Every structure is written in C-alpha cells, then in structure tokens.
Amino acid sequence: MSDLLLLTRIAGRPAAFRAGDIGSIVELTEITPVPRAPDFIAGLAALRSRALTVIDSRKALGLLGPSETTDMRAPVVEVAGHSYALLVDRVDDVVPAAGEPAPTPATLGACWAQVAHGMIETASGPAVLVDVAALVAGPGETAA
Amino acid sequence: MDDLLADFVAETREMLQAIEGEIVAWEADPADRERLDAIFRFVHTVKGNCGFFDFPRLERLSHGAESALSEVRAGRRHASTGLVTAVLAIIDRITDMIDAIDAGESLPEGGDEMLIAALEPRRDEPDSETIQAGEQAGPRAARTNGNTRSIRLPVELLDRVMSGVSDMVLARNELARRLREQGADPALQGPFERLSAILDEVREGATRMRMQRLEHLFGALPRMVRDLSSELGKQVMIDLEGGDVELDREMIESVRDPLMHILRNAIDHGIEPPAQRLAAGKREIGIVTVSARRTGNRIVIGVSDDGRGIALDRLAEKAVAAGVASAAEVAAMTAEQKLDLIFAPGLSTADTVSQVSGRGVGMDVVRANVERFGGSVSVSSKEGRGTIVFLHLPLTLSIVEGLTVKVGSHTLGLPRSYIVEIARSVSRSVEVDRLGDGIFLTFRGERVPCLDLAEVLGLDQEVDLDRATFVFLRLVSGDLFALAVDRVLDNEDFVLKPLPPALEAIGLYGGTVLLDDGKPILKIDIPGLAEAHGLASQTRVRTVSADGGTQEAVASPQHAVVFTSLTGRRRALRMAVIRHIHMLPVSAIEHAGDGMLATVDGTILPLLGAEGANIATETITALRLDDGESTLLYAVGGVVDSLELPDTIVPVEGDDTLEGTALIDGAMVGVVDAHRLFARHGRRAAPAQQPTCRLPTTDPWVVSFLEPLIRSAGYEILGEDDRRAADISVTLDAAREPDGDGTVVRLRSRPEGSDGDPHSIYRYDREALLTALASARSGTR
Numbered sequence: 064m065s066d067l068l069l070l071t072r073i074a075g076r077p078a079a080f081r082a083g084d085i086g087s088i089v090e091l092t093e094i095t096p097v098p099r100a101p102d103f104i105a106g107l108a109a110l111r112s113r114a115l116t117v118i119d120s121r122k123a124l125g126l127l128g129p130s131e132t133t134d135m136r137a138p139v140v141e142v143a144g145h146s147y148a149l150l151v152d153r154v155d156d157v158v159p160a161a162g163e164p165a166p167t168p169a170t171l172g173a174c175w176a177q178v179a180h181g182m183i184e185t186a187s188g189p190a191v192l193v194d195v196a197a198l199v200a201g202p203g204e205t206a207a
Numbered sequence: 208m209d210d211l212l213a214d215f216v217a218e219t220r221e222m223l224q225a226i227e228g229e230i231v232a233w234e235a236d237p238a239d240r241e242r243l244d245a246i247f248r249f250v251h252t253v254k255g256n257c258g259f260f261d262f263p264r265l266e267r268l269s270h271g272a273e274s275a276l277s278e279v280r281a282g283r284r285h286a287s288t289g290l291v292t293a294v295l296a297i298i299d300r301i302t303d304m305i306d307a308i309d310a311g312e313s314l315p316e317g318g319d320e321m322l323i324a325a326l327e328p329r330r331d332e333p334d335s336e337t338i339q340a341g342e343q344a345g346p347r348a349a350r351t352n353g354n355t356r357s358i359r360l361p362v363e364l365l366d367r368v369m370s371g372v373s374d375m376v377l378a379r380n381e382l383a384r385r386l387r388e389q390g391a392d393p394a395l396q397g398p399f400e401r402l403s404a405i406l407d408e409v410r411e412g413a414t415r416m417r418m419q420r421l422e423h424l425f426g427a428l429p430r431m432v433r434d435l436s437s438e439l440g441k442q443v444m445i446d447l448e449g450g451d452v453e454l455d456r457e458m459i460e461s462v463r464d465p466l467m468h469i470l471r472n473a474i475d476h477g478i479e480p481p482a483q484r485l486a487a488g489k490r491e492i493g494i495v496t497v498s499a500r501r502t503g504n505r506i507v508i509g510v511s512d513d514g515r516g517i518a519l520d521r522l523a524e525k526a527v528a529a530g531v532a533s534a535a536e537v538a539a540m541t542a543e544q545k546l547d548l549i550f551a552p553g554l555s556t557a558d559t560v561s562q563v564s565g566r567g568v569g570m571d572v573v574r575a576n577v578e579r580f581g582g583s584v585s586v587s588s589k590e591g592r593g594t595i596v597f598l599h600l601p602l603t604l605s606i607v608e609g610l611t612v613k614v615g616s617h618t619l620g621l622p623r624s625y626i627v628e629i630a631r632s633v634s635r636s637v638e639v640d641r642l643g644d645g646i647f648l649t650f651r652g653e654r655v656p657c658l659d660l661a662e663v664l665g666l667d668q669e670v671d672l673d674r675a676t677f678v679f680l681r682l683v684s685g686d687l688f689a690l691a692v693d694r695v696l697d698n699e700d701f702v703l704k705p706l707p708p709a710l711e712a713i714g715l716y717g718g719t720v721l722l723d724d725g726k727p728i729l730k731i732d733i734p735g736l737a738e739a740h741g742l743a744s745q746t747r748v749r750t751v752s753a754d755g756g757t758q759e760a761v762a763s764p765q766h767a768v769v770f771t772s773l774t775g776r777r778r779a780l781r782m783a784v785i786r787h788i789h790m791l792p793v794s795a796i797e798h799a800g801d802g803m804l805a806t807v808d809g810t811i812l813p814l815l816g817a818e819g820a821n822i823a824t825e826t827i828t829a830l831r832l833d834d835g836e837s838t839l840l841y842a843v844g845g846v847v848d849s850l851e852l853p854d855t856i857v858p859v860e861g862d863d864t865l866e867g868t869a870l871i872d873g874a875m876v877g878v879v880d881a882h883r884l885f886a887r888h889g890r891r892a893a894p895a896q897q898p899t900c901r902l903p904t905t906d907p908w909v910v911s912f913l914e915p916l917i918r919s920a921g922y923e924i925l926g927e928d929d930r931r932a933a934d935i936s937v938t939l940d941a942a943r944e945p946d947g948d949g950t951v952v953r954l955r956s957r958p959e960g961s962d963g964d965p966h967s968i969y970r971y972d973r974e975a976l977l978t979a980l981a982s983a984r985s986g987t988r
Contacts, residue, residue: 095727098617098664099713107719107727111374114719114727116707145707201709 068160068185068192069138072152073120076175077190079183082157084195086139089148091117103201105150110139115148118199125174125202140195147199158185164192174202215256216309217359222249223302224426228447230298231429234291235444243286246294247276253301264319265304271323272297284328293325295430362456365416372406372413373702377725379406415453421499421508422450424459428470428497435474442481442492443474449499454506454600461580462508462600465573469510469596470495472570477514477594487591489513511595517588519545526551546586550574581607581624609701609720609730612678612692614660615668620701620720620730625680627687629695632675634850634872639672648677648689651851655679656742657689663715663736680733688742698788701730714739767852767869768830769876770843773817777876779869780830780841782849783911784881787831789840793824802888805829805840813888817842834885834908841884852878858919866915882916886971901925901936913937913970917980935980939970952979 067082087110094106094117103122108115117137134153139146164181171179171191180192226249233242254269272294278284300322307313379402386399425447436443454462478484478493485491499508523537523545531551532540540548552571574584581601588594601607608623630637630650638649639657646657657677661670675691682688703718710716710729717732766782789807796805796814805814807829814829829840856867856878866880900922902909914924917937925933937952953967954976968975 093726096617097710097713097716097729098666099715101709101713104709107729109721109725109727111370111377111725113370114704114721116710143708145705147707199707199709 066160067157068183068190069157070155070185070187070190071138072155073124073193074126075152077155077188078120078151079160079185079190079192080138080140080195081192084140086141086146088136088154089115089139091135091137091148091150101201108148110146110148113146115139115146116199117148117150118201119150120198121150121152123198123201124178140199142196142199147195149195149198156187158187161185177202212260212308215260216305219253219256219301219305222252223298223305224423226298228426228429230291230295231433233286234288234433240280243276243280247273247280250276250297262304262308265301268297268300268304268319268322271326275326287328290326290328293322296322296325365413369413369417372410375406376410377721379403380724417455417457418453419456419459420450421452421454421459424463424466425450425497431467431470432474432495435471436478439475440480441474441478443478444492444494446494446496447498448496452499452501452506458580458600462577462582462598465577465584465598466497466508466510468573469598470497473510473512473514473594473596477512477516479515483515487515506600508598508600509595510598511593513593516590516592516594517546517549517586518590522546522548546588549586550584578624581622583624607701607703607730609699610678611696611699611722611728612660612676612690613694613696614664614670614692615666617664617666618696618722618726618728619660619664620699620728621678621680621690622701622717622730622733623698625682625733626678627681628679629849630677630679631848632673632677634848636850637677646672646691650677650679650689653687655687655689657691658736658740658742659691660731661691661693663690663740680737682734682737682742686737686742688737698790703730765852766849767878768849769847769871770830771845771847773827773842773844775844777847777874778843779852779871779876779878780832781852781878781881781911781915783907784832784834785830786833786838788846789829789831790826791829791840791842792826796827807831807840810838812838812840814840814842815884815888832881832884834881834912837885839884839888841879866919882912882971883973885912886973899923899925899931899933899935901927901929901933903927903937903939906939909937909939916973916976922980952976 068079069082069085071078089110091108094108096106097104103119105117105119108117136154137148137150138154139148161184164183167176167179167181175191178194178197180194182189183192226246229242229245233239233246250269250272254266254273257265275290279286386395428447429445432443432445473495481491484493493512493514495512497510499506519542526532526548527534527537531548550570552569577584577598583599585597586594609620610623610626611618611620636650640647646659648655648657659670661668670691670693672691675693676695677689677691679687679689699722701720703720706716706718714735715732716729718730719727720730721727767779768782768785769777769779772778791805791807796803803814803817804811827842828845829842832839832841850871853869856869858867859865863883864880865877867878868875869878900917902914902924904910904926918924925931935950935952937954939954940956954970955967956970958969968979
C-alpha cells in the first residue's frame with residue numbers, strides 16, 4: 064500500500080485517496096454533458112486522446128445539496144479499464160499517511176460508509192480513505 | 208523459469224498454428240518434401256524443448272511422431288492416410304497438453320501409448336513399397352516462407368504506443384490551430400510540416416502494428432475442412448487466397464466464428480456427396496474457396512463452393528412453413544428477395560439436422576454477429592452451380608464512419624452504416640404528421656415513424672419539426688425509421704472508445720468518440736434505441752420492396768442533391784450517381800495537366816468542379832460519383848439539400864455541362880449532366896435512343912445514366928416487361944438480344960472494341976451513340 068495520500072475535500076469534508084490510485088490530475092476545461100446519464104455523472108471530458116467520464120463525487124456519495132466545486136483540477140483514476148475524473152470541492156495536497164487505516168467508524172453515515180476503506184491519520188488531521196471503485200459506481204450501485 | 212515456460216507455451220502454440228495447414232497439404236501430396244520437413248521440425252523442436260522442461264509425456268509423444276516422420280524422410284516409409292491421421296492425433300494431444308500446462312492443470316493420464324502405437328505401420332498399408340518420390344514432378348519452386356524477422360510484444364505495449372501516437376496527433380492539431388491563429392512564421396512552418404508528415408507516417412505504422420495477416424485465421428481452415436469432410440463422407444478441397452491481407456487483430460477474432468460457420472454450411476449443405484457430384488457431371492472433389500481482398504477501407508472475404516447451390520423454391524416453401532412469410536408474400540418476391548430469406552431466423556436449407564450444422568444457429572445469427580461489428584453479409588447462389596457468401600468487414604473495430612448531428616446544445620454521433628438518407632424539413636419533400644404522441648413522416652410515399660432525438664435524450668427543448676433535419680435509418684431487420692435532429696454537422700471517422708458501465712447502462716449509447724478537435728461526444732446505439740422504442744420487429748425479414756428496378760423505375764421520381772458549386776452557383780446532381788460525401792484536405796488535391804486529381808482512401812480519382820475556383824479553405828467537400836465502373840469526385844462549396852427532381856428539366860443552350868435547368872424551391876438550378884461527366888472523365892462511355900426505346904431498366908447504370916440521355920433525345924422508354932414493340936432496343940455487353948424489337952444497339956462497357964462484336968458502341972461514346980440512334984430512327988421510319 065502506498066504511503067502517500069492525496070487529500071481533497073468532498074462536500075466540505077476531508078477525503079483522502081491513495082496516491083497509487085491516482086493516475087494524474089487534470090484541469091477540466093470543458094465537460095460535455097451526457098443526456099439521460101445518472102445524476103452523479105457530470106459528463107465527459109478529454110484527456111489527450113482518452114475520454115474521461117467525469118464523476119461528481121458529492122453526488123456519487125448520494126449527498127444532497129448543490130456541488131461546491133471551486134477547483135477545476137480533478138484527480139484521474141482508472142477503474143476496470145475505464146478512466147474517470149473525479150470532481151471534488153478542491154484538491155489540497157499530497158501528504159504521507161501517518162499509520163495504517165483504521166476501520167470505518169459507525170458514525171460516518173451511510174453515504175460515506177459505502178465508499179470508505181476506513182479512516183486514516185495524516186499530518187493535516189484525519190480523513191476518510193476513499194475506495195475509488197465504490198465511488199465511481201455511484202450511489203445506486205452501492206445502495207442496492 | 209515461469210517466463211521460460213510461458214515462452215515455451217507461446218512458441219509451441221504459434222508453431223502449431225503455422226503447421227496445421229501444412230499437415231493437410233502434406234497429406235494431399237505426400238511427396239512434398241518441404242511440408243514434411245516443416246512438420247518434422249515442429250515435433251523435433253517440441254521434443255527438444257520439453258526435454259528441457261521435464262514433460263516426459265510430451266517428450267514421448269513428440270519422439271514417436273519424430274521417429275515415424277524421419278522414416279518417411281529417409282524414404283523407408285510411405286506417408287499413408289493412416290500415418291497422417293496418427294500424426295494429427297498426436298499433434299492434437301500436444302495441443303491439449305500445452306493448454307493444460309498453460310492453465311497449470313494436469314491432463315488425465317493414459318491414451319498416449321495408443322496414439323504412439325497408431326504410428327506403427329499396419330500390414331495392409333503399402334508402407335514398405337518403394338516410394339515414388341516427387342522426382343517426376345521436377346524441382347519444386349522454393350516456397351517463400353514468411354520468416355521475416357520478428358519479435359514478440361505484449362499487446363498492451365502496442366496499445367500504449369498507439370494511444371501515445373493518438374495523443375501526439377491531437378497535440379499536433381492543436382499546435383496547427385495556434386500556428387494558424389498567430390499567422391505562421393515561415394521559419395516555423397517548414398519544420399512543423401515536416402514533423403506533421405512524419406507523424407502521419409508513424410501513425411500509419413502504429414495502426415499497422417495492430418494488424419495481423421489473415422493467414423493466422425486461414426491457417427486453421429485446411430484442417431477443419433479435412434476433418435469435417437471426412438466426417439461427412441465428402442471430398443472437399445480448400446483453396447485459400449489473400450492470406451496476406453491485413454486486418455485488425457480483434458477483428459480477426461470476431462470474424463473467426465462467422466467464417467467457420469459459413470464454411471461449415473458450405474461443406475455440409477453445399478458440397479454434394481461424391482456420387483451425386485459425379486452424377487451431376489462435376490468432379491467428385493468439391494472445391495471451397497476462401498478469398499480475401501481489400502477494397503478501400505473495407506475487407507471482403509468470400510466463401511464460395513461449387514456445390515448444389517440454394518434451391519430458391521424450396522427455401523421459399525420452408526419460409527412459408529416456418530411462418531416467416533406468407534405464401535402471397537413469397538410469390539411476389541424476386542429471386543434476390545427469396546435468397547435473402549436465408550437470413551430469416553430459424554430457416555435452414557438442410558433436410559436433416561446433421562451433427563455439423565443445422566443446430567439452430569443459422570445465417571441470421573451470422574448476419575447479426577457480423578453487423579454487430581459494422582460488417583455486412585451477402586449471398587448469391589446458382590442452383591446446381593454453387594453458392595458464394597461475402598463478408599464485408601471494416602478494417603478495424605474501433606473506427607467507424609459516422610455522422611455528427613446537433614440537438615440542442617449537444618453534439619452526438621450516428622454510425623453511417625445505418626443511415627440511408629437525410630432530408631430537411633424545409634425542402635418540403637417530407638410531410639410531418641403527429642398522431643397521438645408519435646411523429647410520422649411521409650417520405651417518397653412511405654410512412655416512416657420518427658423519433659425526436661431531443662425527446663429521446665430527455666432534453667428540455669424539443670426539436671422544431673418545421674426546421675428539423677431527418678436522418679433516415681434502416682435497421683438490420685429492414686425496418687425504417689427516422690430521427691429528427693436540429694442540424695447535421697459533418698461526416699467523420701469515429702475512433703470509438705468503450706463506455707464505462709454507468710453510461711452503458713443507459714442503453715442509448717454505443718461508445719464515446721473523440722472528434723478531431725479533441726472534444727468527446729457520444730455515439731448513439733441505433734439498434735438499442737430502436738428496440739427501446741419498439742421500432743424494431745424481430746421476425747421480419749429484409750423485404751425491401753422493389754426499388755429502382757422493373758417498370759416502376761420509369762415512373763418513379765428522381766432525386767437529386769442540390770449544392771453550391773465552388774463558383775457560388777446552385778447546381779443539382781442526380782442522387783443515384785452519388786455514393787458518398789467526402790471532406791478532402793486541400794493537400795490531397797493535385798493539378799495534373801488540365802485537370803485535377805485527388806486522393807481518397809488511398810486511391811487517386813479525377814476531381815471535377817474545381818476548375819478555375821480559388822480554394823481558400825483547408826478542406827473542401829467533394830461528392831463521390833460512381834456509375835458502377837468508374838468513380839469521379841465532384842468538388843462542391845457546400846451541400847444544400849436533397850430533394851425530388853421536378854418532372855420538367857428545361858434544356859439549356861450553350862452550356863453542355865448541364866443536362867438542363869430545373870425549378871427547385873422557386874429558384875433555377877442547373878442540373879449537372881452526369882452522363883457527360885463520365886463520358887469526358889470517367890474513361891468509359893455510354894449510349895441512347897428515341898421514339899420508343901427498350902432499355903434493360905433493371906440495370907442501375909441504365910436508370911441513372913442512360914435513361915436521362917435517351918429521354919432527352921426524345922425517346923419514350925420501355926421497360927423490359929413492357930409488351931409494346933420498341934423502335935430501338937439497347938442491350939449492354941453480352942446480354943441476349945430481345946426478339947423482333949426494331950434495331951438493336953449494343954453497348955459495351957469498355958472503350959476498346961471487342962473482337963466478337965465489332966458493331967457495339969462504347970457506352971460513353973456519346974457521338975457514336977447519338978449517331979446510331981439517329982440512323983436507327985431514319986431506318987425504321
């Protein structure tokens with residue numbers, strides 16, 4: 064397991080991704096919306112010659128309320144051969160993990176618990192360690 | 208060690224594939240020393256390798272085969288059928304073991320000894336007879352073996368290189384755009400263009416890396432044919448052509464099953480048993496030919512047999528019995544439509560269900576599978592003479608021809624293969640009716656259901672049907688429907704990328720596409736869309752009503768494409784002549800003498816319509832015209848519309864490039880004389896007639912080219928089934944002359960005269976044709 068974490072904020076809360084899960088960070092300039100797509104898919108974007116599916120992380124968690132995305136930088140992850148860009152509130156920093164992830168506490172709430180690997184301590188405080196495969200599957204998949 | 212083992216498995220498999228065909232060929236000609244050597248080398252190599260890995264069973268098997276074969280090589284033994292079968296059995300066992308080793312399993316013990324024992328000469332075989340070696344045949348021409356130097360690469364690495372190259376192309380396009388915007392500095396322009404040209408070459412090379420020769424697919428066929436024919440008690444020879452044609456490796460995999468199926472059909476249903484063949488006056492050995500060739504950006508694979516062919520009447524009876532069509536429908540079908548019944552679900556021409564085919568997987572499944580990856584299947588057959596099945600395949604799976612359309616703020620892609628026509632609402636050739644919630648179009652006398660793409664996509668704003676463009680799509684089942692869109696943007700080649708599961712689940716899209724400018728769009732999944740809206744009937748066969756042919760053709764309205772010429776004039780060209788609309792980069796155009804040439808899809812074609820025009824843009828639009836034999840490009844400024852041509856076309860004096868002028872949407876539009884275009888530039892020519900003239904109106908060339916000319920010469924056209932006597936009749940090439948029908952004018956397709964027919968006229972020799980018409984008329988009157 065990689066010791067480095069990418070710290071972000073999703074719906075105002077700290078969320079960490081394993082640096083090993085992240086392929087790159089892209090600056091999203093234009094998102095092509097997809098009619099009839101589930102709510103949590105913001106659309107398509109291009110990364111060089113690849114097409115990225117842009118995931119609205121907040122909605123993928125099943126959280127209500129408008130997106131607070133201010134940062135157009137998005138982490139790019141690859142799940143089952145497909146590339147996704149994750150829209151988050153903002154991308155903070157890459158920090159080393161302090162210790163192993165702790166089990167998901169029960170009080171995290173259903174939405175977060177679905178996508179959490181656990182909790183992890185970092186130099187900038189604790190964060191939820193996100194399971195990218197669960198995140199890109201969206202709320203419908205995990206709720207079922 | 209694991210790496211070594213993987214290499215051993217891969218290498219052995221590759222060799223196995225390569226020698227399959229050799230074995231069968233060797234059986235046919237045991238004196239063929241080269242093939243014997245190739246097989247010997249294989250077992251020898253396997254033996255050497257597996258000794259190294261400690262696979263005693265493999266070693267024993269290959270040793271047995273090696274010893275037997277070396278006897279043959281030394282001339283002490285004859286390659287009998289028994290020996291070949293035994294060697295094949297051993298090779299099969301080796302294949303199984305290799306698979307087991309690869310999977311990390313162990314193959315059940317036993318049986319090996321039997322296989323090895325089978326190699327021993329049996330007494331009843333003339334094994335010990337003196338072998339008549341191939342000396343009489345004289346020295347064999349050395350076969351070129353494809354041993355060019357090669358290395359093994361993981362496909363994943365190739366894909367990475369490919370995507371890197373694609374990235375470079377996009378970056379290049381972006382850079383080109385910026386350079387243009389800033390006014391190019393010549394010092395930069397030169398190197399940039401060089402870089403650009405190199406990049407195009409690299410891209411072509413990278414694309415070819417993913418290609419495989421069809422040999423890989425063909426290698427397994429001789430063996431299959433051999434096993435199958437002996438199982439069925441038939442004698443079949445296979446003939447392979449075009450193994451050097453290259454195809455995307457994924458496409459090769461996709462085409463494997465359909466091809467095998469067709470081949471099985473050919474042997475099982477097509478080729479008769481030897482006795483029947485002899486009785487029919489054929490050689491007792493049937494021949495199946497598999498040939499591949501590349502035409503433009505498609506590959507055509509033909510599978511032909513010289514068997515009994517398809518009995519149309521029996522096929523029709525079966526269709527009626529199976530409830531695919533009613534007796535009345537069948538009675539009204541042309542031969543072609545009847546033949547098409549072979550693709551109906553649940554139909555087979557076999558009387559008995561054999562072990563080999565006829566297990567309910569029919570040609571309908573083959574067609575559906577082939578169409579799934581953008582190909583098509585067609586069949587032609589002559590009863591008693593044989594059948595030929597053509598598979599038309601795109602070069603790659605990942606590039607499809609597409610059309611981009613705009614709905615609201617969304618750009619979407621439609622695959623071209625389904626599109627039959629595009630019409631605009633404003634052209635008034637389409638009538639729109641709203642019935643219930645549905646939209647129905649009346650277009651050329653046909654009522655066609657229509658979907659509003661905006662509604663399908665759930666957009667807020669529906670397509671304004673008064674200004675919409677309708678894209679007519681024909682499904683595999685033959686059903687026609689239309690999509691209403693705001694605007695049609697462009698023709699593009701789509702490089703398809705797979706969809707993530709969440710988007711695939713919507714059921715509307717078939718992939719993502721990156722446009723030239725790097726923008727991603729979605730490709731609509733047409734069959735999925737039609738099914739979701741209940742537009743596809745599952746059972747109906749493709750029974751397209753007789754279009755074009757027969758007597759109706761004379762009366763049916765002619766359609767034309769209206770465009771602006773490069774000099775800004777409005778012109779029209781008859782639709783039947785137009786095959787395709789190309790976007791050509793200016794760099795693909797060359798001046799050659801007085802004319803111009805352009806390259807499209809790797810071929811050079813004459814480009815017309817651009818004379819004297821000042822081309823300021825980087826790309827131009829060109830219509831591809833085709834008379835069935837030759838192809839021309841006609842440059843246009845822009846395509847305006849396609850519509851029905853009015854009945855009256857007024858001839859114009861002084862401009863012989865025009866057939867006449869037509870009144871279209873209240874404006875005068877010059878109708879380009881396609882006949883003259885081809886006469887002048889198409890390297891081939893045509894003919895015509897007067898008062899009444901009989902024409903073979905089943906020929907598309909006649910309808911599109913000849914008929915307008917003859918009509919304009921003042922003749923009334925009689926179809927072939929018209930009972931009235933004609934003053935003149937025109938026949939093409941070797942066609943039979945109609946009886947008692949005035950003067951006969953024979954046309955030939957080639958400029959050079961044929962010896963057997965000194966009086967025929969080259970079909971674009973307008974003068975000679977008109978002269979012949981004139982003299983025929985003065986003769987009859």
